[in-house]
Amino acid sequence: MDTDLLKTFLEVSRTRHFGKAAENLYLTRSAVSFRIKQLENILGIELFERLRNNIQPTPAGERMLGHAEAVLNAWERAKQDITLNQQHNAQLTLSTGNNIWDSYFQGFLQPLHLCLEGVALRTDVLSALVMNRQLIARTLDIAITFDPPKLDEVTLVKLAQVKLYLVSKQQNVNLTQTPNLPYVKVDWGTAFNITHAQDFTMLPIPVLHTSSARMALDFILNNGGCAFLPEALIQPLLDNRTLFYVNDAKCIRRHVYAAYWAENERLAYIEKAISILTLNESTD
Numbered sequence: 001m002d003t004d005l006l007k008t009f010l011e012v013s014r015t016r017h018f019g020k021a022a023e024n025l026y027l028t029r030s031a032v033s034f035r036i037k038q039l040e041n042i043l044g045i046e047l048f049e050r051l052r053n054n055i056q057p058t059p060a061g062e063r064m065l066g067h068a069e070a071v072l073n074a075w076e077r078a079k080q081d082i083t084l085n086q087q088h089n090a091q092l093t094l095s096t097g098n099n100i101w102d103s104y105f106q107g108f109l110q111p112l113h114l115c116l117e118g119v120a121l122r123t124d125v126l127s128a129l130v131m132n133r134q135l136i137a138r139t140l141d142i143a144i145t146f147d148p149p150k151l152d153e154v155t156l157v158k159l160a161q162v163k164l165y166l167v168s169k170q171q172n173v174n175l176t177q178t179p180n181l182p183y184v185k186v187d188w189g190t191a192f193n194i195t196h197a198q199d200f201t202m203l204p205i206p207v208l209h210t211s212s213a214r215m216a217l218d219f220i221l222n223n224g225g226c227a228f229l230p231e232a233l234i235q236p237l238l239d240n241r242t243l244f245y246v247n248d249a250k251c252i253r254r255h256v257y258a259a260y261w262a263e264n265e266r267l268a269y270i271e272k273a274i275s276i277l278t279l280n281e282s283t284d
Contacts, residue, residue, distance in 0.1 A: 003075055006068040008035040009047065013065060016055045069130065070137035077122075077139055092269050093122045095131050097145040098187065098211040103162045103230030104256050105144060111276050119269055131259075141260060141270055144277075146189040148257040159256045159277050164188060166200075166249035167234055168226040174247045175202055182207040182225030184216040188254055192228075195252050228252060 011021040012032065022029045040047050047061035057065070077093065094112075096105050112121060126134070132149045134140035143149065148156045168181060185206035187193075196203075207225070210216050216227040217234070226246055237243040258277060260270050 002038075003072060005035050005039040005042075006072055008032055009039055009061075009064065010068050010072070012036060012048065012055065013057055013061065018055065066133045069133060070139060073134055073139040074137065090118060090266055090269055091120045091122060092116065092141050092266060092273060093124075093139070094142045094144060094273070095124045095126045095134065095140055097128060097131065097143075097147070097189075098125065099213045099230070100144055100146070100256065101125065102213045102233045103164075104160055104232065106232070108277055111279075112273060115276055116269060116272060135259060135261070138261065138264075141264060141266055142273060143259040145257055145259065146191070146254050149259050151259070153261065153263075154259050155262045157258045157274055157278070159258050159274075162254045162256060163231040164192070164228045164252040164254060165231060165234065166226055166228050166246040167220075167238070167243045168246050169220050169224045169243060171241075171244045172247065173226070173244070175200075175249050178202060178226055178246065179204045182220070182223055184208045184210065184219050184225060184227035186213050186216045186228055187211045188228065188252070192252055192254060196228075199250070 008021065008025060008027075011025055012018060015021045015024065018032050018036075019029050021027075022032045025032065036048065043060075043064075045060045046058050047064055049056045049058055077091070109121075109123070128145060128147055128149070131140060131143040131145060132151065135143055135149060135151060135154060144159070146162075166175075166178075168178075170181065173181065179202065181204070183204045183206050185196075185208070187210070208216065208219055210219075213229055213233055217229055217237075219225070220227055221242070234243055238245070258274055260274075264270055
């Protein structure tokens, strides 16, 4: 199968528009429509409902999404594996969930690069759903996430603990005063949302709900307000008194996990990577 058909299918699924997909792929609209028709002919089923100004995947199209992503990921990995140069004899694919980079992973990329001799790295930021799909398809070596996948035969390792603090641009703010401030709700996963709902009912309705800690930080620096942000990201700003802790707001702790298949042919590299990622693990 021509992988361009799958790429076009995914872009139409993402944009819900043939014209926008054509612009993003640098194709004509008729070329995009032709490719989708080709794919539908190969599969023998319609993938989209073509309503006026409203392109929606059919149930078959929804099911096709995961398969298309898996095929393209496998193809990309195959191309990279067979074209490794003389300095690299293996490739290791790591993916992180939202906010893992800013709260934990940033300090480990260089040690991984230096210590995994002969290994070419591939890293991506993916949703939990896509990481699970790639683990199932065996196109992902290590998934790094706050919410570990519940998959049989997948090994889970607790890598570290991330501390989330409620901080504000304003000094000497108490929890009881936060309803008067703009509040930015950052998505830190299921366990965070449970604690947030139980212990922080006094916080106001968010003016911004985001999956990006850095976006939340930029917002409160420009507009004031408060947000739960990770220690690694905010410590310099606390030190120079650009940000301040909200008084009497307890720290919320989240664990970072690594998930991988124990039967992976690159297990030796995976285990070495895990040992690097747990080097500075703290139990406090």
